[in-house]
Amino acid sequence: MEELRNDEFQGVFEEQEIKDQQNAFLQTSFIRDCTIDTDLELLFPDNYISSVSERVLLYRELDDLKGEGTLKLFEQTLTDRFGQIPKPAKELLDVVRLRWQAIALNMEKIIVKEKKMFCYLPSDQRSKYYFSKEFAGMMQWISKNPQCKVRENKGKLAVILEHVESIHDALAILHQISSYLVQNRELEKL
Numbered sequence: 001m002e003e004l005r006n007d008e009f010q011g012v013f014e015e016q017e018i019k020d021q022q023n024a025f026l027q028t029s030f031i032r033d034c035t036i037d038t039d040l041e042l043l044f045p046d047n048y049i050s051s052v053s054e055r056v057l058l059y060r061e062l063d064d065l066k067g068e069g070t071l072k073l074f075e076q077t078l079t080d081r082f083g084q085i086p087k088p089a090k091e092l093l094d095v096v097r098l099r100w101q102a103i104a105l106n107m108e109k110i111i112v113k114e115k116k117m118f119c120y121l122p123s124d125q126r127s128k129y130y131f132s133k134e135f136a137g138m139m140q141w142i143s144k145n146p147q148c149k150v151r152e153n154k155g156k157l158a159v160i161l162e163h164v165e166s167i168h169d170a171l172a173i174l175h176q177i178s179s180y181l182v183q184n185r186e187l188e189k190l
Contacts, residue, residue: 029103029106030106030122030127030128030129030132030134031103031106031107031108031122031129033099033103033108034099034102034103034107034108034109034110035108035109035110036095036098036099036102036109036110036111036112037109037110037111037112037113038095038111038112038113038167039112039113039114040091040112040166040167041088041091042088042091042092042095042167043088043089043092044058044059044088044089044092045086045088045089048082048083048085048086048089049082058078061074062074062092062093062096063096065096067100068097068100071093071096071097074093075093090168091166091167091168094166094167094168094171095167097171098110098167098170098171098174101171101174101175101178102119102174104178105119105134105138105174105177105178105181106121106122106129106134106135107119107120107121108120108121108122108123110170112164112167112170115162115163115164115165116160116161116162116164117160117161117164117169117170117173118158118159118160119158119159119160119161119174120156120157120158121135121138121156121157121158121159123155123156125155133185134181137180137181137184137185138159138177138181140180140184141176141177141180141181142159147161147162147163148160148161149161161173
């Protein structure tokens with residue numbers, strides 16, 4: 001049993017290593033963190049983890065995780081201890097992934113509300129980000145996706161997407177952007 005688990009987790013770590021390499025290739029960090037705001041239910045429900053103190057500890061542990069491999073282990077531990085993970089908890093786990101992906105894409109803030117996603121780019125208008133290949137690639141991706149709009153409000157640039165009904169949907173969109181940027185960088189090398 002232990003060998004099987006180690007093999008499963010080794011596969012997760014190898015898969016994550018490839019994603020980490022892509023993000024390292026993509027990432028030139030112009031921001032330190034990303035905040036997420038949403039009207040979606042993201043939590044460990046009372047009927048899943050009944051102890052308030054246990055939930056608080058798990059929220060803290062979740063916030064301290066550093067990478068997909070550790071998040072997968074956290075997820076497996078939840079399943080082992082408490083059973084199948086309910087949808088609000090799955091969305092909570094995905095919001096961690098969303099935050100990591102947003103940071104890799106140099107997004108300072110993500111708002112997912114009323115089935116829309118607002119992705120705020122660096123607020124410092126003099127940021128080197130706006131003169132980078134990452135920004136140029138982002139603008140190309142936006143121009144090729146008619147469901148996207150760009151809006152500036154009070155000096156802050158936001159990419160707006162509609163029909164985003166879950167954190168999972170939001171994460172899928174950021175993965176599309178990331179893949180596009182990585183692919184463009186590869187083509188530039190040719």
